[in-house]
Amino acid sequence: MPSNNQNAAVTESGRWRRIDLKLGEINQLFNSMDPSPFNDKDLDHDAEEFIVSWAHEYPPDEPIMLRIYLEQWPAEDPRELIPEAIHNYFSYRAKINRLEFRRLMKQGRASLAIGLVFLAACLLTSKMLIAPMALPGTSVLQESLTIAGWVAMWRPMQIYLYDWWPVRRMGHIYANLSRMPVEVINKREA
Numbered sequence: 001m002p003s004n005n006q007n008a009a010v011t012e013s014g015r016w017r018r019i020d021l022k023l024g025e026i027n028q029l030f031n032s033m034d035p036s037p038f039n040d041k042d043l044d045h046d047a048e049e050f051i052v053s054w055a056h057e058y059p060p061d062e063p064i065m066l067r068i069y070l071e072q073w074p075a076e077d078p079r080e081l082i083p084e085a086i087h088n089y090f091s092y093r094a095k096i097n098r099l100e101f102r103r104l105m106k107q108g109r110a111s112l113a114i115g116l117v118f119l120a121a122c123l124l125t126s127k128m129l130i131a132p133m134a135l136p137g138t139s140v141l142q143e144s145l146t147i148a149g150w151v152a153m154w155r156p157m158q159i160y161l162y163d164w165w166p167v168r169r170m171g172h173i174y175a176n177l178s179r180m181p182v183e184v185i186n187k188r189e190a
Helices: 045-057 081-130 138-151 154-179
Strands: 007-011 016-023 064-070 182-186
Touching (some): 016 045, 045 064
Parallel strands (some): 016 064
């Protein structure tokens, strides 16, 4: 788990946005339940949430760098392994995000097709079957069918107008994090 005294700073000629992560040991960075090899391990949930939440704070077009301070330096030098593992992890998250976006768009197309067919059926029923009848209450039935048809369009409209934005934003964040420079610093030498 990341320590409580984490901070982020604007550095490097005012252009780079730096995220500082202070850890006691390297194992706090990775999910201890993941049996994968070191460079393919999942990040610890708290560490990932910390990094991603800071990335959310910055404008998407500004470059980000990650600086990790380790209090306990491992026997094997982690300066190459940790950046590779972090890049692999966020590349994987970006790939999963692209799949999620495609799934959302596929769901939007299916919802749109269903909604349009239902809307057309409601409007046709309203105009062709109910309109010729001059019985009391037919106008209420006509309006009810029209409203029901438009309510069926709610989900595709929600997907295409609103739901895709956060998914795309996360995709950009993961892509940026998969390419960010990562520095690993022995806190005792800093």
